[in-house]
Amino acid sequence: MLAAFDDAIADGVDVVSFSIEGKLPAPYFEDAAARSFHAMRRGVLTSAAAGNFALFGGCVCNVAPWMLSVAASSTDRRLVDKLVLGNGKTIVRASINIFPKIEKAPLAIPINGSCGTESLAGQSYKRKIHLCDRGSNGTGPLLAGAAGVVVVTGEPDIAFAFPLPALAITQDQFTEILAYVNRTCKPVGTVHRTEATFDSKAPAVASFSSRGPNLISTGILKPDLSAPGIDILAAWTPVSSNLKGNRFATYNIISGTSMACPHATGVAAYVKSFHPDWSPAMIMSGLMTTATPMDPALNPGGGELVYGAGRLNPARARGPGHLRAVTGNNATACPAGGKRGGTADLNYPTMAHRALPGKNFTVHFPRTVTTVGAPGSVYTAKIVSSGPFIRVAVAPRKLVFSRLLQKLSFTVTARGALPAGNEFVSAAVVWSAGVRHAMANLGLRRFAIA
Template identity: 30%
Template structure:
């Protein structure tokens, strides 16, 4: 949660920020633990560190995400010597504040809600929320949706993780339309390691901080390294207690992934192994990752490991090999690619709102880490590091929060929706090899994977046009939904309708005269002035018309022309197809409509994807909005 340019405590603006007693970066840290029982955490083998009621980060997650959003410049940062360079957050000059509401056991809704409301009260500019429910739930039962609706009314940008339940569809969370929901994708950097055997070299990934150098070691498969009375199936996965030290001592052990990657390396280490090759299971070539293994190790795909296993079975002399840790490789193609774990659309609560909104780097991200816990989080690991690599939509979220902070500083009078729109409509949908963004299996990704595309901070600073969504627009959106009770979250009796709960938060003092019944015919949720378009229940005969409005923030008197990429089986008409701004009115707004008409019902029976791009010839702006459509309902 990125704080504003005012001090929240410990210092004030007149203090010397270099003074040892005054921290010029982290200006506030609070803890919320009403729903968590007292506990202790191991540090240095001693169970004496109180976790509850302390804002200290004993998990590393908070340090990693906060430094990604707003960390200052740190030269010479690396993860175990890999990826050495100057680290910085997305908003490196921002003041930051930490609101701790989650622990090893998880989070409670009331703690999260109180943390959000406290941050709002203390005047933060951006909320970066690397947390969420396991699945999307109705807004009235979602503490994050409720708390952030108040944040939006106060002009606070809200950015949140999409969830880590991919690649299954309909798993995206944090789907309230006032939240900027972030998926995770790769960068063009990998942490590679060579496995050399016979005349063959294959590449895996690793963050091992030790290497076997140029020395060859005998290799053995875990399947052949079992105790006589132990299952070869267990030893193939190098499960605890399955490896015979007399068989693996001072050898490279080839294990098939069955449990955690880090704990597998510890099993090999305890059995006396010199190194480990960790193989993905049958058919899985997409989930290899760089991990801080406790021994020299390489994580390799299934197809590559088949070569190793074939070599071990074919040679008559003792098989030997090497593990060589290499420098981080940059310029990897294609990138970005969608992370397997990144949650996918469609939005199960309101399918007329496309989620996720955007994707950002969330795989093997180097950032600061708590030295109160090992880089693996395991008790057997006594290492402590200031920086490490982590992956997740938790890591992608603060990248976008940092960009939002830059936009807030550049355009302090922009609404949260304008900042959100600038980030979404300037995103890119291409990879660095000239293709479109793909998933990890090489299949073309869709807006259900990446939303509007991959974040582009430079383009976001000059978006040309933005879709501004006001709190009153959100109130109209709430009115267009079915009433939903708050039973189970807040102690109300009888339960409140959804509109009675959220509209006062969105509109504040203006909520009193606002009643859904006064609106007459309430527009459907697809007519919320959102930077993307999603429609369901398209009639096989007939059409659906969606309303939008855009605001000129590029200055001058530009004329924008719409170009359309039609979804399969759907004809799209934009009216008017050109928008001319006079230049006399600052941030002038123009309305347009998008008519969608099915011409091939068989194709449109599934979700189909397209988009609209507004472009001005002279200004070089390209304002992109994805379109998702289907004849299916719900």
């Protein structure tokens, strides 16, 4: 893996797509973070997966400030399947089912509750729909001659593929099905084929997508942004494995931050094609400051700690108007002299601060921007959603650019005190000049002290 970074740099690539992640972040100068640092020094941006461990106690990984950390979010297309019970009740959930509809097949619960191959051996479950509350990939029911399978999953927003007609449901839905089975003499169900429907709640970050905070440097907000990573049509090699049930194809439906990361990689390459002289930090800034804001109500768990600067916006990314870029010694997220801390003055597109509950704080975030838009642009700052617990100010409130590539500075100051029950407070500074808008997100989080 590390040699692949060196080869990519030697080959002269502009962007490295790094869809490898873990449960927790590694130190900055180990393994991939170290190689991506060398790539950055040679003008190569590394776009990396944020991680798939939110449901297993993990935190966002690939958090080095020179890496673009990408969370996974939904699109407005949702793949759903339906199980219609004999009493007319319809259970709807995300699923991939390309098989013909099963009409009124008997519902069966395995004797010991397991749908494993060994547990089903010797039992009569042919032409029945198996109800599996312990999870199953469908292999056991398939070998037992089942007509279909209903499986409980902890990731209800993902459409799973099975080797037979199937539906992946929540525990609550499974309990509802059991109630019908227990009060019915001959319970039956009908499994429909998958349909593509419109998801009005999109984009929403995936349940599995690893959240912040950044455990290495709490003053650097991670993930950086979100991109499509749920039910993505992706290339698939038939050499690696089949799609279950001896079905081979050159494509598949895949979910994960490893699907979101290539979207960001592609947009980064797209931006680079218009601006070949832009550095990796400039491209990161272009992507992050033009991201589309996301609704925190649809993304519980900490606002920007879930989705970063927002949803990747390819159309706006290539013309952000002005940019912030990590430069000089601060590229290592360390202040001059090598002392610990000091991330607030890192010229990063977003801002974060660790605050203790009930304690007054004041923090300053100095930033320098470079205009890449039309000369004569005048940007005015607006504070968005700072809430009652903090006060956010920007000085100066207006930036007047007289020439291309001119550098101007401003400082964002946040002060206040977070209550004990408030885990996360966020705000945003939006710089506007006509139709151009660039956003700088600010996240303030209360951390428990172990």
